[in-house]
Amino acid sequence: xxxxxxxxxxxxxSRTVQVVLPWVSVxxxxxxxxGLIWGFFFTPxxxxxxxxxxxxxLHVPAxxxxxxxxxxxxxxxxxxxxxxxxxxxxxAKAAAPIGxxxxxxxxxxxxIWGQPMWGTWWEWDPRLTVxxxxxxxxxxxxxxxxxxDNPDTAADLTSVLCLVGSVFAVLSRYAVNFWNQGLHQGASxxxxxxxxxxxxxxxxxLVCIAGFVLLFVALVLLRTRTEIRRRRLKALIAxxxxx
Amino acid sequence: xxxxxxxADTVLSAYGVSLLLLVVLVLASMRASRKALKELEKVESRKxx
Numbered sequence: 001x002x003x004x005x006x007x008x009x010x011x012x013x014s015r016t017v018q019v020v021l022p023w024v025s026v027x028x029x030x031x032x033x034x035g036l037i038w039g040f041f042f043t044p045x046x047x048x049x050x051x052x053x054x055x056x057x058l059h060v061p062a063x064x065x066x067x068x069x070x071x072x073x074x075x076x077x078x079x080x081x082x083x084x085x086x087x088x089x090x091x092a093k094a095a096a097p098i099g100x101x102x103x104x105x106x107x108x109x110x111x112i113w114g115q116p117m118w119g120t121w122w123e124w125d126p127r128l129t130v131x132x133x134x135x136x137x138x139x140x141x142x143x144x145x146x147x148x149d150n151p152d153t154a155a156d157l158t159s160v161l162c163l164v165g166s167v168f169a170v171l172s173r174y175a176v177n178f179w180n181q182g183l184h185q186g187a188s189x190x191x192x193x194x195x196x197x198x199x200x201x202x203x204x205x206l207v208c209i210a211g212f213v214l215l216f217v218a219l220v221l222l223r224t225r226t227e228i229r230r231r232r233l234k235a236l237i238a239x240x241x242x243x
Numbered sequence: 244x245x246x247x248x249x250x251a252d253t254v255l256s257a258y259g260v261s262l263l264l265l266v267v268l269v270l271a272s273m274r275a276s277r278k279a280l281k282e283l284e285k286v287e288s289r290k291x292x
Contacts, residue, residue: 040258041245051247054254058261101268105261112257116250215265222272229279236286 008085010228017221024218031211039204046201055113056197057205061212063106066134069099069216070162070169073141077159087228089155092162093145094223098216100138107131127184130172137165151231 007013039057046053073095079088110128111121122128141161148154196202247254 045248051245051250051254054247055257058257062261098268101264105264108260108264109257112253112260116253215269219268219272222276226272226276226279229276229283233279233283233286236283236290240286240290 005083005085008083008087010087010232013087014225014228017225021218021221021225024214024221028211028214028218031207031214033211035204035207035209035211039201039208043200043204049117052113052116053201055109056201057208059106059109059113060205061209062102062109063131064209065212065216066099066103066106066131067169067173069095069102070134070138070165072220073099073162074166074169077162080155081159086151086155086231087224089151089159090227090231091220091224092158093155094227095216095220096138096142096145098219098223100135100142102212102216103131103135103138107135125184127172130168134165134168134172137161137168141165 007016036057040054043054045051073092076088076092076095079085080092107128110131114123115121141158144158144161145154148157197205
């Protein structure tokens, strides 16, 4: 069996992406289409939230991916810091804009849902505030990559920023439990049957989450391969100038 | 179209904004990938030939 470290080779990684990407993309498209159509067209209104419950199929998967994208960046950043694999650093760089968009979707859909349900677009509630900070961390991380010319230095500094930001990724997941105050309710998905959403909402939500996960994987693969191509392009141009 | 009642604007705007952001992200990623490949092929063909 091939070792995972073989994929640290950019050529091997790109070849694998070539094979895997179409399948993951189709999986993402099918799961998103099924989940969203099921949730939007074929689930009932909630007795308290009315039709706004349909926003759960976007808000929860996006929020989940916003947090987990940062954890994926944390793992790949640690691999960079410890083993100095360039593909790993580029994967973290590739994931950041996806995580930022997921965080933005979670914030916007939350605000749109909150207006009729809580009577306000925004509240300085622990979870909302921490999520906003996480979004700012994403922007800072992307800006830091762009601001530094030397790619290894950029990878080092963004990895450190990623470690610091992980505190907020953890807090955004557990803010409701830690502070036990504010407007935001607890987890929509829970192993505790009492806390979990009703089955009629739960199953399409699971399909939507699978769709968001597959979309994230597809985009990370695509964008990492783009970063590898850019890196090679830069190296070739530099070699041309020196010749 | 399901009956969304008094929250129709709320639900539709949430879906509209989210799907728009996702589509822009996917298209931008694909465009950047194609652009990088095209430029790389150009430089590699120059190098080889």
